[in-house]
Amino acid sequence: MPSSSTTIISKCTVRPDQKSRIKPLRLSVSDLPMLSCQYIQKGVLLTAPPFSITHFVSLLRQSLSVALSHFPALAGRFSTDSDGHISILCNDTGVDFIHAKATFLSVNSLLSPIDVPDSFKEFFAFDRTISYTGHVRPLAAVQVTELADGVFVGCTVNHAVTDGTSFWHFFNTFAEITKGAKKISKVPDFSRDTVFDSPAVLKFPAGGPAVTFSGAVPLRERIFHFSREAILRMKFRANKGILKSDYYKSVNNEIIGKQSNDSWKTVNGEITSLFETLLKTNANRTDEISSFQSLCAQLWRSVTRARKLESGKTTTFRMAVNCRHRLEPRLSPYYFGNLIQSIPTVASVGELLSHDLGWGAERLHKNVVAHDNETVRRxxxxxxxxxxxxxxxxxxxxxxxxxxxxxxxxxxxxFGWGRPLAVRSGRANKFDGKISAFPGREGNGSVDLEVVLAPETMAGLENDLEFMEYVS
Incomplete structure (x- = not known):
């Protein structure tokens, strides 16, 4: 990998193409805790556009201006009133737009290494910037980086303004407009009349908050890919304690009979169909553990084992959940802002590792199911x-x-010539044990996990046969 740095070609401010009519938006109970988090940094790797990079950069600037008219909160700034309440002033101040060049990098050089290359960290603005600085800095930025045979479009957004749902709503709309849409398909909802809108005041030390984790420790970052078939196998294992026992035994025997060389990696589509049939038979059960919960439980087990912790130590798996559909009445899926809460599941290391996959998965499942309207309000x-x-x-x-x-x-x-080749993130909010879940590029229930761990823990995870058996 060449050591040259990404070069900034130009930088400008992009403002909405129409004046905002949105009143100030007070930060909610879900927004305010994120003020010590760093800006969200996510982006997409694309093949080279079928026209000049100059045209593409100009097109992105124009479409970003139109997109900001639909999402005026992103073009504003924070303001704190005399009572200590922080709001977004939708004042059309604008966002940063950056054109950069890293033509020493090819798409393959970025995707082929086992670990995620550090080059991706140069494809985003506001590196290591905490969200509280939105009082004086733009709340968002877009950087397009020109590569040897492709482009990377990176979007950076203040985490006290958006959660993942709102972030990707904006990003999708931005791409939709760039492709030529005259009318956006999903209109954001800026209403603030919810239980999350509160008169409570969060107080800060002089100068504002600091990030709550160290950014100076060595880390490794890797993408692990899980096919639909691999995840079905995990779900099958996690649920075997609650599935209909007789049917489970018959299907399990058939699966064992069809394995070749005692390796799950040779499982074919016929066996995948058996998994699907069994799981569909039990689809109406409220106690069924989901595919994602099964994957999370496997990761929890394997990372905990790789850390070589004492059996009596408590380990925690913390999962962010979207509250839009959990409240009664439900809120719009296009509510713009943070509407998330964190669900911690705890267990002793000994308990987690001495039981099967279903034991940990069931605990994750029960906590997620229990996070209902009453739990959100509490x-x-x-x-x-x-x-x-x-x-x-x-x-x-x-x-x-x-x-x-x-x-x-x-x-x-x-953006006009096809789907992304990959989704990647920047340096923001990464520490030992930070995992991000992405859909697999092929869709159909596949998943990519962006795993950030201490180097010795990552090495242990890579040698964990139970985990790596499912990795493509």
Whole structure:
């Protein structure tokens, strides 16, 4: 990998092409804790456009201006009133737009290494910037980086303004407009009349908050790909304790009979169909563990084992959940802002590793199912009684934090000549145990996990046969 740095060719401010009519948006109970988090950095790797890069850069600037008219909050700034309430002023101040060049890099040189190359970190603006600085800095930025045989479009957004749902809503709309849409397909909802809108005030030290994790420790970052078939196998294993026992035994015997050389990697489409049939038979069960919960449980087990922790130590798997559909009445899926809460599941290392996959998966499942309207509202009330920042990090060396979601439409970003080759992120909010879930490029239920771990833990995970058996 060449060592040359990405070169900034130009930088400008892009403003909405129409004046905003949105009143100030007070930061909610879900927005405020993110003020100590770094800006979200996500982007897409594309093949080279079928026209000049100069034309593409100009096209992106124009479409970004139109997109900001639909998402005026991103073109504003934070303002704190005399009572301490922080709001987004939708004042059309604008966002940063950057054209960069890294033509010493090819698409293959970025995708072929086992670990995610550090080059991706240069494809985003506002590196290591915490969200509180949105008082004086733009709330968003777009950087297009020209490669030898492709382009990378990176988007950076203040985390106190958007969660993953809102981020990808904006990104999808940006791509949709660039492709030529005259009318956007999903209109954002800027209403603030929800239980998350609170008069509670979060107080900060002089100069604002600091990031809650260390950015100076060595880390490795790798993408692990899981096919639909591999995830079905995990789901099958996790659910075997609750599936109809007689049918499970018959299907399990048939699967064993069809294996070749005792290797799951030779499982064919016929066996995958058997998994699907069994799981569909039990699809109406409220106690069924989902595919993603099964994958999370496997990761939890394997990372915990790789860390070589004492059996009596407590390990935590923390998962962010979207609350839009959990509230009663439900909120719009296009609500713009943060509407997430964190669900921690805890177990002793000994308990987690001495039981089968289903044991940990069932605990994750029960916590997610239990996070209903009443639980969401209790979480809001608890925060209001003690306003605080979200403590992002791995403070005890035994935690895993799962972010993002394989349900996000990350590959629904056609800028005019096809779907992305890959989705990647920047340096933001990464620490030992930070995991992000992406959909696999082929879709159909496949998943990519962006795994960030201490180097020795990553090496242990790569040698964990139970985990690597499922990795493509």
């Amino acid at each position: 979480g809001v009330a608890d925060w209001e009684s003690n306003p605080r920042l979200f403590p992002l990090g791995n403070f005890d060396g035994a935690s895993i934090t799962m972010g993002s979601s394989p349900r996000f439409p990350m590959y629904d970003n056609d």
